[in-house]
Amino acid sequence: MIRGVKGSLLAAVSLAFAGCAASGTSAQSAGDKPAASAEKPVKFNKDPYPSTYHAYAGRPTAVRGVTIFDGEGGRIDNGVALFADGKVVSIGGPDTAIPAGYDVVDGTGKYLTPGVIDIHSHLGVYPSPSVDAHSDGNEATSPTTPEVWAEHSVWPQDPGFSRALANGGVTSLQILPGSANLIGGRSVVLKNVPARTVQGMKFPGAPYGMKMACGENPKRVYGSKGRMPSTRMGNFAVDRATWAKAAAYKKKLDEGKPVDRDLAMETLAGVLSGEILVQNHCYRADEMAQVIDMSHEFGYKVSAFHHAVEAYKIADVLAKEGICAAIWADWWGFKMEAYDSVPENIALVYKAGACTIVHSDDENQIQRLNQEAAKGLAAGRRMGMQISDEQAWTWLSYNPAKALGIADKTGSLKPGKMADVVLWNGNPFSVYTRPEKVWIDGALMFDATDPKRRPVSDFELGQPGEGDVK
């Protein structure tokens, strides 16, 4: 019950932004000086908190005799997967030659998949223990805060990261600000590898995202403070006024005119120029349709609608627009805009040809996104849809990678991509299955058979149950 209330608030408030090393703009430190006086067009450093993540050492590894879902809808039975130097080398059938020097893992009766990618998490910004001192996910002091960056709130010692790894096979995740605000700020994409600093977890080269939110949460949070927005029309008015301002700011930038440095406008201009991806919390079908029009009005693109409970009502529109729907299997009823949830939502969206993602928004459900996908898959099959297990795995790795702008690097087992790989001790769509081994960039970061390959955060050190199976 406590979780239901918290969940509904979080559901309303999630959006964050990820590291932006990918943009080609030259970096030049802006320092503290106002840029307005500059004669030349100012180039701001777009990556002032760069990733220091590095892959840990791995051994060339072959998993053989294993059922492989490649993450893009392909399947190999009795397959062989090879990875080395942090990258996928190849996947193939039983005849695939295993080069000398490879460690060989017997995958008989087991399944191998790309690591799970959760596009919607608040780990680190709403960490465990969930004490007030750790409540860093919503800058709920203004309805638009594009200037805040989730990475400045992430506590890397959140024990939730290790649970997502060990129980959920999660290898990458997007940490979003909450959904109290219409524009919540930038997200950050992380590799799920423990580090002393957030920079040490940042996914190298991932674009930033920007969290937006529709509906009940922003109007409730600000309406209750007696300020705009207090209605859905207020939501749109504030959004549009903000976009109009951003468009003017970007125009000045594009024309090389001097501008005062404005962190909020920098983020919004990044969205308008396509460098920053919009991750939009939005439940209701009619509101998603209006957001789509707003994105056309101001010339940006929504990468994914999150918590898209009513996506099934406009699945054709989402397919046509090329917008992903990130969905729970069966959360419903915790608030009015979650009332029309149906268990077939995932499958209906998939069948309409739209990009389908299973997401968590939750420190517990992130530990079993495979199970959530299995429920959505079963609901679709009960409707008579033909969806294979390997097709359904696209909801957990390739599609979220695509919506995060990292599908060229991870999300499937194509040669040359990051060796982010999970070996499951059975079919991952069975309730009786758990991760046995998880590799990130080819390094073995979790092994159910080896207690020494189980991360323990600083917070849990010396506490009851330290290093337990959890």
Add this chain to the structure above:
Amino acid sequence: MMRALLLSAAALIAAPVAAQDVAITNARLVIGDGSAPIEGGTVVVRGGKIVAAGAGVAVPAGIERVDAGGHWVTPGIVAAFSRVGLVEVDAVQGSNDRSARRSRFSAGIDIAPALNPMGSPVAVNRAAGVTRAIVAPGDSSGLFAGQGAVVDLGDDNDMVTRPRALQFIEFGEGGSSNAGGSRAATFLMFREQLLAARSYARNPATLAEWGSDALIQRADADALVRVINGTTPLFVRVDRAADILNVLKLKGEFPALKLVLVGATEGWLVAREIAAAKVPVLVSPLSDLPASFERLGATQSNAGRLEAAGVDVSVGVFDDDDAHKMGYTTQYAGNLVALTKLPGASGLSWDQAFAAITSAPARAVGMDGTIGSLRAGRVGDVVIWDNDPLELGSRPTAVWIDGKRQSLVTRQDRLRDRYATPQEGALPKAYDR
């Protein structure tokens, strides 16, 4: 418009049906008491009650026969700790009767009049195979939350199986905030309120003498008297190992208390003591994060370790949505079976796991003679599943409650069917039903 609404409402609500006598044959039969499934089993229901279940059970002449086709047949799931029937939409205050934080009453609150058997959560949970639920109130303004009920999820107008079936209280962090700010205050407040109730029981006039100084209202005192004498089980939310030990000690001063622990996140650290006290435990078993400082030891192995120590463990879904998603009960139980394959982890066998979501919660609330298994004499709550009931894709294909065949159609099914093709047709979607 009004006519359309009435019609669609009628389509959603099946007319109540009388209990039928029925024999379900050719079943992979699960009794629910922890015994292994029986192949080729039969269960016979007459007059709304189980008459017999097992292999080689004779089917009485003239009774309706349902061939289960070798599929799983089980007792209905018992939601061990929930708010089913108290909530339609959590964030819509008028539809949410979970808590009563501005009431002047506490222990005396009885949730029965707040239950809504027509609510869509009842139908959705029923379609997931949940036939009974232990329903507790949330917070009151005082230390005790009030009296919960055992309910059925049948599609009829009365869902109360046993009113005032439990009293609920939180110790630990939740309790201390209600008691004034510390655990010490919680234990003192608990003791003083029970002693006041005891004085009242001996001499009802004392309450009037106390006047505005009284710690409790008359209705609260009546309810607490039933707790002191063991008539009403006391469900206690408690998580920290040290708090659990202190709660167990309450039986020293109030020996007739029938304690049931709810949560017990760190129970595994004091499993021997809980077992020795013979106090049942309801766990939400997948809570494995140190969500607070009273849950530092959280692990999914809690249920398995408690069971191994001899504790009577039930599995529920309550550190999550506790009103809408009772269908998660089977999934959570299945996860405990998964742990038996994980090195170093403790889980439950399939048979134990299924008992933990049927007969064990029935026993915890003192009703295992009535609900929670297919043993003779229990209510006729029977489910036929399309597959292993703990597996993720499985669903009931038929459900009986009190021997009555149930509608499994939900509002969600109607929405799904309307939008199976999202495009509008010859007429708007509003005409499509």
